[in-house]
Amino acid sequence: MSTTPLLKVKDISKFYGGRTGCRDVSFELWPGEVLAIVGESGSGKTTLLNCISTRLLPTTGSVEYHMRDGVYRDLFRMNEAERRFLMRTDWGFVHQNPADGLRMTVSAGANVGERLMAVGNRHYGNIRETAIDWLGRVEIDADRVDDQPRAFSGGMRQRLQIARNLVTGPRLVFMDEPTGGLDVSVQARLLDLVRGLVHDLGLSAIIVTHDLAVARLLSHRMMVMKDGQVIEQGLTDRVLDDPREPYTQLLVSSILQV
Amino acid sequence: MYVAVKGGEAAISNAHRLLADRRRGDRSLPAIGIDQIVAQLTLAVDRVMAEASLYDRALAALAVRQSRGDMIEAIFLLRAYRTTLPRFGYSRPLDTAAMKIERRVSATYKDLPGGQLLGPTFDYTHRLLDPSLLTDAPVEEAMLRPAEGERVMRVSEILAEEGLIEGDGELPLDHEIGDLTREPMEFPMARDLRLQALARGDEGFLLALGYSTQRGYGRSHPFTGEIRIGEVEVELDVAELGFAVSLGPIQVTECQMVNQFKGSAKAPPQFTRGYGLVFGQSERKAMSMSLVDRALRAGELGEDITAPAQDEEFVISHSDSVQSTGFVEHLKLPHYVDFQAELDLVRRMRRDYEAGRDAGNDAITEAAE
Amino acid sequence: MSELATYNFAYLDEQTKRMIRRAILKAIAIPGYQVPFASREMPMPYGWGTGGVQITAAIIGPKDVLKVIDQGADDTTNAVSIRAFFQKVANVAVTTHTADATIIQTRHRIPEAKLKENQVLVYQVPIPEPLRFLEPRETETRKMHALEEYGLMHVKLYEDIARNGRIATTYAYPVKVAGRYVMDPSPTPKFDNPKMHLSDALQLFGAGREKRIYAVPPYTEVVSLDFEDHPFEVQRFDKPCALCGAEEVYLDEVILDDKGGRMFVCSDTDHCEDRRAHGHVGAMLATEAAE
Numbered sequence: 001m002s003t004t005p006l007l008k009v010k011d012i013s014k015f016y017g018g019r020t021g022c023r024d025v026s027f028e029l030w031p032g033e034v035l036a037i038v039g040e041s042g043s044g045k046t047t048l049l050n051c052i053s054t055r056l057l058p059t060t061g062s063v064e065y066h067m068r069d070g071v072y073r074d075l076f077r078m079n080e081a082e083r084r085f086l087m088r089t090d091w092g093f094v095h096q097n098p099a100d101g102l103r104m105t106v107s108a109g110a111n112v113g114e115r116l117m118a119v120g121n122r123h124y125g126n127i128r129e130t131a132i133d134w135l136g137r138v139e140i141d142a143d144r145v146d147d148q149p150r151a152f153s154g155g156m157r158q159r160l161q162i163a164r165n166l167v168t169g170p171r172l173v174f175m176d177e178p179t180g181g182l183d184v185s186v187q188a189r190l191l192d193l194v195r196g197l198v199h200d201l202g203l204s205a206i207i208v209t210h211d212l213a214v215a216r217l218l219s220h221r222m223m224v225m226k227d228g229q230v231i232e233q234g235l236t237d238r239v240l241d242d243p244r245e246p247y248t249q250l251l252v253s254s255i256l257q258v
Numbered sequence: 259m260y261v262a263v264k265g266g267e268a269a270i271s272n273a274h275r276l277l278a279d280r281r282r283g284d285r286s287l288p289a290i291g292i293d294q295i296v297a298q299l300t301l302a303v304d305r306v307m308a309e310a311s312l313y314d315r316a317l318a319a320l321a322v323r324q325s326r327g328d329m330i331e332a333i334f335l336l337r338a339y340r341t342t343l344p345r346f347g348y349s350r351p352l353d354t355a356a357m358k359i360e361r362r363v364s365a366t367y368k369d370l371p372g373g374q375l376l377g378p379t380f381d382y383t384h385r386l387l388d389p390s391l392l393t394d395a396p397v398e399e400a401m402l403r404p405a406e407g408e409r410v411m412r413v414s415e416i417l418a419e420e421g422l423i424e425g426d427g428e429l430p431l432d433h434e435i436g437d438l439t440r441e442p443m444e445f446p447m448a449r450d451l452r453l454q455a456l457a458r459g460d461e462g463f464l465l466a467l468g469y470s471t472q473r474g475y476g477r478s479h480p481f482t483g484e485i486r487i488g489e490v491e492v493e494l495d496v497a498e499l500g501f502a503v504s505l506g507p508i509q510v511t512e513c514q515m516v517n518q519f520k521g522s523a524k525a526p527p528q529f530t531r532g533y534g535l536v537f538g539q540s541e542r543k544a545m546s547m548s549l550v551d552r553a554l555r556a557g558e559l560g561e562d563i564t565a566p567a568q569d570e571e572f573v574i575s576h577s578d579s580v581q582s583t584g585f586v587e588h589l590k591l592p593h594y595v596d597f598q599a600e601l602d603l604v605r606r607m608r609r610d611y612e613a614g615r616d617a618g619n620d621a622i623t624e625a626a627e
Numbered sequence: 628m629s630e631l632a633t634y635n636f637a638y639l640d641e642q643t644k645r646m647i648r649r650a651i652l653k654a655i656a657i658p659g660y661q662v663p664f665a666s667r668e669m670p671m672p673y674g675w676g677t678g679g680v681q682i683t684a685a686i687i688g689p690k691d692v693l694k695v696i697d698q699g700a701d702d703t704t705n706a707v708s709i710r711a712f713f714q715k716v717a718n719v720a721v722t723t724h725t726a727d728a729t730i731i732q733t734r735h736r737i738p739e740a741k742l743k744e745n746q747v748l749v750y751q752v753p754i755p756e757p758l759r760f761l762e763p764r765e766t767e768t769r770k771m772h773a774l775e776e777y778g779l780m781h782v783k784l785y786e787d788i789a790r791n792g793r794i795a796t797t798y799a800y801p802v803k804v805a806g807r808y809v810m811d812p813s814p815t816p817k818f819d820n821p822k823m824h825l826s827d828a829l830q831l832f833g834a835g836r837e838k839r840i841y842a843v844p845p846y847t848e849v850v851s852l853d854f855e856d857h858p859f860e861v862q863r864f865d866k867p868c869a870l871c872g873a874e875e876v877y878l879d880e881v882i883l884d885d886k887g888g889r890m891f892v893c894s895d896t897d898h899c900e901d902r903r904a905h906g907h908v909g910a911m912l913a914t915e916a917a918e
Contacts, residue, residue, distance in 0.1 A: 081774045103782070107789055110782045117785065118778025124788055124854035146789045266707040337668040342634065442663030442838045445766050571764055581836050584673030585753070591675065591705055595698045595735050595894055598880055599797035599816040602862050607791060 004066055006031045006172060006204050012051050012061035014044075020228040021047035025061070027223065027233070031171065034198055034205045036219035036236065038212060038251070044228035045208045046176060052206065053093060053174045054083055065172075088115055092165030092173035096180045098157035101164070102149050108135060108160055109145040115168045134163040138193060155186035159193065166197065173198075175207040179214055191217050212251065216240055224248050281326050295319035304509075304538025305329060309579060310336035311439070311458045312343075313508050313537050330460075330579045337580055340439075348435055350493045350502060354512045354535075355412055357488040358405065361539075364413050365482040366516055372410030377487060378539075413484040414514050414531070423516065423529045445571050449555075452574060456550060457536060459577035461543045467567040468549035476553045476565030480532065483516040487539050511536045513544035517552045520559055530559060637684040638716040643667055647685035647840070651831060654842035659804030660772070661755050661839040669835065676709055678833025679732045679751035682840065683713065686747065686831075687730060692720045694728035699736035699877065699894035706734070723897050735798075737819040739876050739898040742828035744845065750813040752834040755841065757801040757811040777809050780852060788857055797862070803850050804843055812849075818861045818877050823849040868893045869911035871902035 005028035014021035022044035029035055037045045050056040052063055054075050064072045068090065075083065087093070095101040102111050112131040113121075121127055132142045138159035149157050158178065165173060178194065179187040195218055198205055209215055215222045215236055222240075223233040224247070232245045243249045282289065296303055296319045306318040310333045318336055325331035361377025364370060376382075417423035427449060438454040447455075456464065471478055489507040496503050513534040521527025532552025534544035553567040566572055576582060635641065650664035669677040687693065693713055697706040701723040709732065710721050722728050725740040734751040742748060758768045761779050771777065780801060787795040800817035804810045812823060813832060823830060823843060830843040843849060851859040867874045869890040876898065878891035890911060893899035908916070 080770075084774060084776070106782060106786055109789060110785050113785060114778050114782050117781035118776060122781075122853075122855050124785060125856050127785065127854075128789075266702045266704045267711070270704060270707055270711075334668075334672065338670045341668040342638075342640070344640075439668070440665050442665050444663060571766065575765075580668070581673045584675060584677075585836055586674075587672060588674030588753070591734075592698045592703055593735070593814075594879060595816055595877070596798040596814050598878075598894075599818070599862060601880065603795060603797050607793075610792065 005029060006033075006066050007052070008062075008064040008072070009052055010062050010064075012048065012058045012063065014047050014051055014056060015059045020044070022051065022225070022228045025223075025230055027230075029172075029204055029206065031204055032202045033221065034203075034207065034219045036215035036222040037206065037208045037225060038210065038215050038222055039225035040210055040251075042227075043225040045210075045225050047228075048225070049174055049176055049206065049208045053091070054087075055093075068171075088118055089168050090170050090172065092162075092170045094158075094161055094165055094173065094175040094178050096177040098149070098154070098161040101161040102157065104149050107146045107148055108140065108152075111149065111160060111164050112167050115164070119168065130167065131163075134167055135160075137197070138163045139189075153186075155182050155190060158182065158190060162194065162197070166201065166203075169201070171204060173203055173205045175205060177209055178207065179209070179211065187214075194218060212240060224251065281324075290323060292316055292319045292323065295322055301539060302327075302329065302332075304536075304540050305461060305543070306332045306336055307537045308540055308543060309333040309458055309460065310340060311454075311537075312336050312340040330583050334580045334583075347494060349505070350495060352490045352492065352510065352535075354486065354490055354510070355415075356409055357486055357490050357510075357512075358507070359410055359486055359488040361487040362410060362484065363482070364484045366413060366484075367416070370413065370416065372408075379541075410486075412514070413516075417483070417516070417529060421526075421528065424520075424531060427531070427533070443574070445574075447570060447574060452554060452570070453533065453535075453547075453551060455574045455577055456534075456547045459547070460579035460582065461540070461546065463577055463579070463582075464546040464550050465542060467553070467573060468546035470565065471549050471553050471567045476556065476563075476568045477518075478515075478530075478532070478549070478552045479518040480549060480552065481516045482545070483514040483531075485511065485513045485541055485544065487511045487541070509538055511538065511540050511544040513541070513548045515545075515548040515552055530555070634716055636689075636717055637687050637713070638670070639667065639681065639684045644685040647681055650840045651682065651685065651842060654831070654840050655829075655844050657808070658843055658847050659802075659808030659810040659841060661834075661841045663838055664840050666835045666838040671708070671712070673836035674753060675705060676732070676734060676751040677835030678837075678840070679734070679749050679835075680709060680712070680833075681835060682749045682831050682833040683730055683732050684717075687713070687717055687719060689717075689719065691729045692722050692727055693717075694722050694725060694731045694897075695733075696731070696736065696738070696895075696897075697734040698879075699738075700896040702896065724901070725895075725897050735814050735816075736877065736894060737815055737822045739873075739893075739895045740901075741822075742826055744827045746828040748826075748828050748830045750815075750830065750832045752811070752813040752832050752839075753836075754799075755811055755832065755834040755837050755839040757799075757809050772808060775807070780809055781854075784852060784854065784857075788854070794853065794857060794859075800859075801852050803852060805847050806850075809852070810841060810843075810849075816862065816877060817851065817859070820849070820851045820859070821861065825849075864891060866891060866910070868899060868902075868909050870909045871899045871907045871912075872909040873898065873902055873907070 007029040010026050012025045013023045025048055037048060039045045047056065051058040057076065063075045065075055067073055093101065109128055109131040112134050113127040116127050116130060128145070132145050135142060135145060140156060140159055149160055152160065179190055182190065191214060197203070207214065207218060219236045221234065222236045223230045224239065224245070225231065226247050232239060232243065232248045239248065240252055243252050296315045299322065302322055303315055303318045306321055306329065307313055307315065310318070317339065318332070321332035321335040324335055359375060361379060362372060362375045364374065414423055429448070429450065436448055436451040438451050489509050491507055492505045493502040494505055515532035517530045517532055519527040519529045530552065532548035534547030534551065536544045536547065550567055550573060553565070554570050554573060556563050556568040563569065647664060650662045654660065654662045666677065666681065669680055671677060671680065693710065695701065695706045695710040697703040700706065713719060714721060725731065725738045729745060730747050730749060731738065732749040732751070737748065756768050758771060758779060761783055762768050762771070771779070784794050787793065796817065798816045799811055799814045800820055802810055802812055802820060802823065812820060825846050825848065827845055829845055832841045853859040864878045868876065868878060870892050873893055877894045879894045880889055880891055882889050
């Protein structure tokens with residue numbers, strides 16, 4: 001296991017005029033570690049995710065990332081070209097609504113192959129084979145490679161989005177409510193898939209979710225957010241089995257026992 | 259035997275001649291005079307001046323005659339002429355508050371200083387074709403009364419006194435006036451360039467977009483604060499003299515829309531604005547322009563951009579009638595070389611398809627045997 | 628009423644010519660990059676060659692010899708009109724013979740004759756942005772060029788192959804210039820793309836309505852985009868020109884009767900006439916000679 005964190009988040013705050021998006025969030029993320037950010041809607045978890053992934057500019061704070069060459073870079077001091085390149089190669093971002101993370105009018109194969117083409121891959125046959133391979137890994141039939149995501153179910157689109165993100169072998173993946181809006185059985189299948197991939201590929205991930213079951217299944221550590229602040233954090237099993245804060249206890253006890 | 263078609267030059271020359279003949283028409287009828295067009299087809303002349311962004315009634319009338327009444331063709335003619343004219347500089351901003359008003363209406367107040375002055379408007383006419391206009395029946399002279407000569411205050415000033423309306427729009431002090439006809443178009447655009455584009459924009463296009471905002475595509479709750487039509491002085495600062503020189507009056511139509519208020523707990527709400535200014539008398543254009551101006555400020559005012567009228571790149575790229583007609587009509591030009599390439603591809607693909615199908619059929623036949 | 632203006636040499640005033648030349652120089656300095664310029668209203672409509680006309684007007688001098696072609700022919704109506712325009716406002720010598728021209732303004736074709744060092748080819752361009760139909764926003768495409776993000780371009784080619792078994796672009800086929808910028812060569816058939824590569828001549832591209840100028844300096848690499856296993860291919864014609872017998876040239880299809888009779892003749896009319904003047908004879912003329 002590596003001795004240096006992959007990501008160092010320090011005092012991230014985002015204010016909108018008088019309103020707080022998120023406040024004073026700090027943590028470190030290690031290679032191969034999955035962190036869940038849990039909270040109800042309005043807790044600031046998505047704002048936090050967007051700040052960390054540089055999709056939003058925070059009001060204060062810094063995010064440092066450990067680049068492949070071993071150097072830590074302050075993400076907000078990078079120029080746009082470098083950030084965009086990072087987002088396309090070393091990172092992934094899985095949107096809650098797969099349509100936001102896919103090109104809906106382009107085939108599944110092209111969706112998966114795009115990043116390969118963006119970094120200079122010029123062999124159609126290889127690109128297509130790699131795409132088919134990845135479709136297989138996310139349990140999409142090879143014969144759907146030329147179909148457009150418009151013709152896919154919600155669960156299939158989400159799996160396609162995951163394949164599109166993983167094809168360049170990123171080290172860090174952000175996920176925003178990856179199972180939101182999916183049927184329960186479809187969710188279960190997707191979570192299993194994600195868990196397997198994260199493990200096999202040694203990915204780090206930061207997953208925003210309101211669903212404690214998702215946190216339980218996927219994450220090593222979790223942070224609980226309320227009103228823009230982190231009110232509790234720790235190992236996932238510990239937080240869920242022995243919640244310390246009253247709010248966390250409320251969340252945990254609210255899960256229907258079926 | 260096939261002879262390559264020649265004679266393009268002769269064909270063009272004959273076409274020009276036929277056009278000139280048709281333009282003059284029946285020689286037993288008197289030719290239309292430029293002064294007649296200026297005097298009796300004034301609103302056509304005004305539109306041409308506005309969209310050509312050149313104030314010269316006689317030249318605009320010439321363009322209308324030369325184009326046989328095709329407005330966009332006339333605008334094109336005048337624009338092409340404008341390109342050749344030298345620049346002396348920029349006038350002072352027109353002081354529309356000091357306008358010699360011919361028409362002034364406001365929908366936001368029942369009565370106000372300066373009153374509601376209807377002027378020569380089509381509003382409230384009954385749209386019944388008038389047979390008396392088939393002949394040269396005598397027309398009564400208008401009644402005149404002496405001008406009061408006072409400045410008529412603007413409706414926006416009335417609201418501004420109470421702090422109810424946002425300021426007139428500010429650009430940084432060091433901002434140099436942009437010139438749409440002298441700079442390449444780039445997005446995002448500053449408001450001065452945007453307003454220039456709208457002032458020159460096609461009346462029909464802006465009308466449709468303005469209409470769309472009223473029907474919910476980017477609604478801004480507009481009220482007509484004021485429309486005023488009349489003459490304003492154009493003044494030029496002359497460095498050697500040290501004071502401004504008047505170049506003379508021009509007629510303009512100005513529209514101030516009062517729109518959806520904006521505010522929060524921190525900043526108390528104020529009405530927002532849309533602005534339209536056109537050469538000549540053209541209310542429809544000035545009003546449409548102000549609606550679209552307001553819609554294009556959506557981003558600046560923190561509103562969601564959801565509608566076509568709010569999409570700056572879409573609106574400005576397609577608002578120029580001379581550009582649109584050029585590109586649409588260019589489809590008449592020969593494109594047979596590229597079409598040949600497409601023919602070739604489609605034929606090839608059909609051959610592949612048929613070959614594939616035949617191979618399939620052969621396979622089935624073989625399997626059957 | 629004001630006096631109507633008399634026109635400067637080649638119509639444009641000197642300030643405007645200077646502005647356009649500055650844009651041209653920038654374009655030459657950055658091959659394939661679209662330089663924004665303040666396109667002027669011209670006496671012909673946008674979409675009918677105003678970009679090309681502005682470039683020609685900015686660089687033409689009294690000693691130049693001008694050739695204007697459209698679809699490869701000197702005698703198509705728009706070429707006639709533009710040539711007449713320059714004769715009127717510049718009083719320059721004009722020619723239909725490619726080898727004699729110093730400036731060649733063209734729409735949709737590159738002449739068959741190999742161009743020389745003292746020649747300038749001015750292309751008329753409708754839509755300069757190769758990514759335009761994949762990404763309609765100018766703000767986005769500008770970024771893509773700046774960051775060399777051309778993945779989307781290859782996605783389009785990939786889709787073509789997945790859907791049609793081959794790349795389905797037959798004209799305005801995108802190219803990479805000097806290994807950096809992706810450029811639209813204007814709606815020339817892809818057949819003409821190889822002629823742009825390492826040409827002795829200077830190639831200038833003008834888009835009047837879209838207000839962009841770009842350039843390929845002489846001896847610049849111009850490579851058509853493709854995949855290693857689906858390499859770029861030019862169109863091939865089954866038969867030579869029916870009039871002059873030329874092979875390896877682009878041909879126009881001419882419909883002869885209403886029974887499907889057709890023949891193929893050189894698109895480049897000057898090339899065809901030149902060959903016939905040197906005694907080359909194609910199938911149609913040979914048949915008639917025999918009759």
